[in-house]
Amino acid sequence: MQLLLEVPKNLPDAAQCTPQQFIQEAKLAMAIKLFEMKRLSSGMAATFIGMSRVEFLFELHRYGVPIIDLDQNELAQDLSNT
Template identity: 40%
Template sequence: MPSIIAVSQAVIDKGGSHMSRLQIDYPASLPAVLNVSAAEFEQEARMALAVKLFECGRLTSGQAAALVKLPRARFLLECPRWGVASVQWDEEELASEFLGLDQRSES
């Protein structure tokens, strides 16, 4: 079985920004096994990485969207498909959002 090797290299994108590139080797048969094209598999792998980094709080939704070259709103709409909530609120944020809701419903 081939080894999977990740290599980082610096590149400059079309806009002149300095970027780094992560290359992951995978068996050529893998996309066929998954019944997708190589391009679809690679986009799915980029999306998986972006969603996981967003879920862990390592990237903002905007940063994750930029990683997969999607508009932020589209990225957020895709998150539930990956089992990740688009909005990540803690208990305090939820409580403050619904503060006073019980009082209004009783009126």
């Protein structure tokens, strides 16, 4: 599947990057958001953007997204299983 997105010509310049860097950053941002929304696993997100799972997990910090996102109930349940 292919996603076609129109952006203003000056957008990569405004983001201070090349058009190719802008495309990669946009794909990374989309993959991270889908991971954050629990729509993609970290492995699927990494495959989508063409990097290893470990590289993807390291990128999450730049976007302020936690690697593990448990609510209080999930955390309490996880701790009670140890």
